[in-house]
Amino acid sequence: MSITVTPHLNFRGQAREALEFYRTVFGGQLFIVTNDDAHSTERPEEAAQVKFGQVTAENGFSIMAYDVPASRDYDQGVNSLFVSVRTPSAEETTALWNKLVEGSTVIEAFGPSFFSPAYGMLRDAFGVVWVLDVAVEYTG
Template identity: 50%
Template sequence: MAITTTHLNFRGTARTALEFYQSVFGGHLTAIAYRDFGMPTDLPDADNIVFGQVTADNGFRIMAYDVPSHAPATAAPATTSREHGMTLTNQGFFVSVRGETTEEIAALWNKLADGADIIEQYGPSQWTPGFGMLTDRFGVTWILDVAAPHAG
């Protein structure tokens, strides 16, 4: 079954925010930095969070990441794009849908993609067998991925 999760976008404070949410709601914190995916450690964003989440037994779930520092802070209308393998955005949140199988998420992807701007085509990524990002015809940005255990 697919689960919808709020995905918050921060500018260098995702780790602190996730730690706070964990202290409030309990649960397990996952925080993976850009350097963990190969960004050189001497770059300014290397220690920022590229994938973070708090999941609790009570059903609470929130995801977050740090927008790369060279992305525009504000703009109208909302924008999201890919550059040098990083997602750049001025949006405060995404809607994240996570499912158990690639087939389940691919079926949802195919429907949401109708009339959408594709930011990252659905397919395998470094952390999951299925991931994609798009902005639908109504201007809402969605992340769709397959739940995969993380050893960390």
């Protein structure tokens, strides 16, 4: 048996836009169920918002998203989570960084670090903090 962990991001009306953007970066299939689709619309202006959304790619990337309805508290917080993307090569990490950085605020400049040949941290246009690096084998 194996376990898969998929980040599930919460938004307030931006889930579709975020998922569409992540699909342009990582590829894969986009699946969205709106509040109307799920027959769970609380307010007419939230009918087209995302009740369940996911991007899944053949390369193993998977992320989920949801629009928190106005009837529920929502506070994205500061540094509430980081989404970490690790690849086997600097070339692959660099290619993803170059796409994801568009419209983002760089927190840690992309480049070599003491623990990885390629590393960077950014906050995207949707407020999500991403950490990208090359996975290296640690020895103790």
